[in-house]
Amino acid sequence: MSNSPRAAAPSPTDLLGVRSMLSEEERAITDTVRKYVESEITPHAGQWFEDGTFPDEIIPTLGEMGLLGMHLEGYGCAGTNAVSYGLACRELEAGDSGLRSFVSVQGSLAMFPIWKYGSEEQKQQWLPDMAAGKKIGCFGLTEPDHGSDPGHMSTRAKKDGSDWIINGAKMWITNGPIADVAVVWADTEEGVRGFVVPTDTPGFTANEIKHKGSLRMSKTGELVFDNLRLPADAVLPEVKGLRGPLSCLSEARFGILFGALGAGRSCYETARDYAASRIQFGKPIGGFQLTQQKLVKMAMDLAKGELLALHLGRLKDSDAGLAPEQVSFGKLNNVRVSIDAARTARTILGGNGISHEYPLMRHANNLESVLTYEGTEEVHTLVLGQLITGQNAFS
Structure with missing residues (x-):
């Protein structure tokens, strides 16, 4: 019969002791993000939601904290492990899903494809400023008529000499109205390709979607491409297809x-x-x-x-x-x-x-x-x- 002492009662908010399974660094990241959210986000999130506004003023702080593209290596990114990124997302969403969506889209949907599939020139041009929160990105895949079926997307990119011409539209794009760069996926003669599109390019329009009952603390938009012309080096060179x-x-x-x-x-x-x-x-x-x-x-x-x-x-x-x-x-x-x-x-x-x-x-x-x-x-x-x-x- 064991005489070992009785284990201490678990925390009511951590019944299985998951925190004890984290490394010291993972716990530190968790605590830092939680403290920030509790002091700077939670007291205001209800009003931001009611007003339908995203607090742009917090973006530089998110960059300074290393939360933007935090699981990526180099180019000013924090280079944390995946668990740390996940834990940060958990703490951000405890404040509001719109806040986590901003960070997730910036890092996983806009920065990640440039980091993973982009040229060195594209990486150098965009990633350091995106990691610092100086440039905002969005991800153009979902379309008005093709949500769960991206294989039948209507957005087309055609070659015109060495340039590309894109026509089409994307819908429900988080960060779209405030983005400086969009990673846009379009059908081409050689399959689906990704394009790095500065949002000040002629032919690019971002229309904000309002009157939402959900994710009100998030900027959501429709992206429209009307004979948008891009140079050859705008395409992501390292990936083709879905x-x-x-x-x-x-x-x-x-x-x-x-x-x-x-x-x-x-x-x-x-x-x-x-x-x-x-x-x-x-x-x-x-x-x-x-x-x-x-x-x-x-x-x-x-x-x-x-x-x-x-x-x-x-x-x-x-x-x-x-x-x-x-x-x-x-x-x-x-x-x-x-x-x-x-x-x-x-x-x-x-x-x-x-x-x-x-x-x-x-x-x-x-x-x-x-x-x-x-x-x-x-x-x-x-x-x-x-x-x-x-x-x-x-x-």
Whole structure:
């Protein structure tokens, strides 16, 4: 019979002790980003959401903190491991999904393809300023009529001498209205190609999409290309075909599978604190069985999501690497867990849950978009279904 001392009770916000599995550097990054979000973002996020504004003034700070393209090497990027990037995304999304989306699009969708597939000249021209927050990027793939089916995109790029002429449009583009550069994917005679497009190029227009009920603290736009002429060196030279944009989406989805948990945790912690102080029938509602059942389910689901995210992050940092199907697993599971936490937490707060004094409805509305962008539930389900059965159910 063991005489070892009883282990200390776990934290109510870390039931499985995931923090103890992190390195000292990973914990330091987590704490630094969390402190910044709690002091500079959370107090204002409700108003920014209500006003439908993104606080441009924070962008230089994000650059100074090394959060833009933080998992990339060189060119002024921080060069952290994948887990650190994921943890930073989690803390940013605890503030607001729009904040994490800005950082994720900048690093994983705009900087990553230039870093991975660009020429040395393209890297030198754009990456240092993007890492510092001096230049903003966006990613043009989704189209008005082709969201989940990029293989049938309508945007076309044709050769005209040594130049390229692009015509078409992209829709629901995060950072589009404030971007200095767009990584645009277009169909060509040689397959899908990526283009690095300065947004001041004649023929480029970015129209802001307003009247959104979700991701209101995020600048979203429609990109229109009207006989947009680019020089030959605007094309990303190291990739052809859908492999290029799909690899970028995997990078962004990795940030989401961590990030969504931040929004879920914020909802859980809000509900837990509220349940401890809200008095009904003569005692705190946290003392009632049904409230405890809700809190326990949220805590368990989020803890399992944290373990999943950390496991996938360790795979990404390992020699084995992370398969796209595993990214789909993480994105599908952890967004579901987080949106369930947002909805359940709202019920614990009752009528107060719809007030922007609390973050619950804001997170719930944001997560409705996170649920469908970077691959809908259906798309990720069919990705896993094809892996499991060997049958392609997309068509």
